[in-house]
Amino acid sequence: MAKNPIQFQKGLSLTAFLAQYGDESKCYHPLFTFRWPQGFVCPKCGHTDHCQIASRKVLQCNYCHTQTSLTAGTIFASTKLPLTVWFLAIYLISQAKNGISSLHLGRTLGVSANTALRIKHKLQQTMKERDDSQPLHELVVIDDAYWGGKKYDGVRGRGATGKTPFVASISLTEEGHPVKMRLSKVIGFTKEELTGWAKKHLNPDTLVVSDGLNCFPGVEDADCEHEPIISRTENGYDEFGVFKWVNIMIGSVKNALHGTYHHVSPSHLPRYLAEFCYRFNRRFELHTMVDRLAYVAMRTPPMPQRLLKLAEVRW
Numbered sequence: 001m002a003k004n005p006i007q008f009q010k011g012l013s014l015t016a017f018l019a020q021y022g023d024e025s026k027c028y029h030p031l032f033t034f035r036w037p038q039g040f041v042c043p044k045c046g047h048t049d050h051c052q053i054a055s056r057k058v059l060q061c062n063y064c065h066t067q068t069s070l071t072a073g074t075i076f077a078s079t080k081l082p083l084t085v086w087f088l089a090i091y092l093i094s095q096a097k098n099g100i101s102s103l104h105l106g107r108t109l110g111v112s113a114n115t116a117l118r119i120k121h122k123l124q125q126t127m128k129e130r131d132d133s134q135p136l137h138e139l140v141v142i143d144d145a146y147w148g149g150k151k152y153d154g155v156r157g158r159g160a161t162g163k164t165p166f167v168a169s170i171s172l173t174e175e176g177h178p179v180k181m182r183l184s185k186v187i188g189f190t191k192e193e194l195t196g197w198a199k200k201h202l203n204p205d206t207l208v209v210s211d212g213l214n215c216f217p218g219v220e221d222a223d224c225e226h227e228p229i230i231s232r233t234e235n236g237y238d239e240f241g242v243f244k245w246v247n248i249m250i251g252s253v254k255n256a257l258h259g260t261y262h263h264v265s266p267s268h269l270p271r272y273l274a275e276f277c278y279r280f281n282r283r284f285e286l287h288t289m290v291d292r293l294a295y296v297a298m299r300t301p302p303m304p305q306r307l308l309k310l311a312e313v314r315w
């Protein structure tokens, strides 16, 4: 059997990672360049002359004496953790295909499980915001999916009790190969909900293929084309193979969520789903993921724990 090139691609080895980001200054310099590619600029007055004080924790403008830190205004804001811990977390999360539990993450980083959980939620938020800024386009297959609830209540799928509904969508090439996926929690499968979702996550003129569930024509109000393909028989058989990829992805994400996290509450589900999408969408670029995620993190606004906890993330 031919090797699957994605499965066997080289990620970033731990040795290579440590050589690149093994101490505080090796982490500081790339972040500095990500934040100020042309060199330091005072956030208040725009001057570039500055000095570093308190062992490089604070940068002070020589003109107006405003003090700022490298990570102020980013997802790393007010962190007390060394940057090496953040980079190692980025490494572990970005390379773990099935996710990593906060217990395991905490043990590996040498921090408490609670701290690890906060790190993870912040990085998940970074991943979500990044993918949310890049709508799917051209050809997208869409389906309804559900997380949690009672396993054996006699009702399966649509209409089952206690389950959290989410939209599963995947963009395909003309040859039917998967490009990117987006999994988004919704309040329910109504036409209005799907219109709102499509306005955020699909480019206009996207061709959306669905199984014809009543809510999916809602994407037409977001200027997308909708083509229902009713190919499923009573036992769920997908006659034309249209839903093959979307079904594979729903299955593998749910398996990984069950296997790694056991319990994910409905309010946190959107971030967990986003984590899987982010990795899947960059599966050809495993070796550059640390750099890229650190770069995006420097452009993601702070997310205080208070908001992480309360935010009922939708879509």
Ligand SMILES: [Zn+2]
Pocket (backbone or CB within 6 Å): 042, 043, 044, 045, 046, 047, 061, 062, 063, 064, 065, 066
């Ligand atoms: Zn200044």
